[in-house]
Amino acid sequence: MSRQQMMSALGLRETQRSTLSEFITACVSYGIFREDCGGYSINNGFHTRGKTDNPNVVRSYITKLRAMASVNKPEHIGLLYKLIPYINKFSNVLCENPNEEIPSKRSKLNRKQIAEITGVAPSYVTRITSTMIYNEKSVFAKVTTATEGTFYMLNPTIFRRADRDDYDDTTRDIFGID
DSSP states (O other), X not given: OOHHHHHHHHTOOGGGHHHHHHHHHHXXXXXXXXXXXXXXXXXXXXXXXXXXXXXXXXXXXHHHHHHHHHHSOHHHHHHHHHHGGGBOTTTOBBBSOTTOOSGGGOOBOOHHHHHHHHTSXXXXXXXXXXXXXXXXXXXXXXXXXXXXXXXXXXXXXXXEXXXXXXXXHHHHHHHTOO
16 A cells, blocks of 8 residues: 555545654554555554454454544554554453453553553653544543552453453443443
8 A cells, every 4th residue: 555545545634644654654663564565565463354263363443443543643543553462351451461361460551651662752642542532432541549550441342352342341331332
């Protein structure tokens, strides 16, 4: 896909070309995109279609991501992609050990850690996590407890690592899932 095709698919204006360039540069440097015949393609290690038995795959929904791109900046979507490897398989909490089954053993990511992982300032993480929406629902949830500090969850209707949709009542309340 060429840069012009990406601009068109994402509904970007010509004045947003530099934003797209920054996004593409980040995706290439992280190995998400690869340069291919004068354009770009997504590395097969990041996306597959159909079913898979691999428990390390994060499910994302192409139509939802396209809709998100129409109301969120491309760099916001890029930040989400950088966080995919940190989505806990059982709770959608962002953590250093995303396959950990025991909640008390999960090393949850705070704002500073997310900033380091994604290469942005902590203030940018605060802005994105508190304002990014999709379909009138929050994309991120910021959770603060006296014992765990502040950590973040991703809305499981957008990204999830388990093949399920039987979310507990707490998760449904946090993200407004019916």
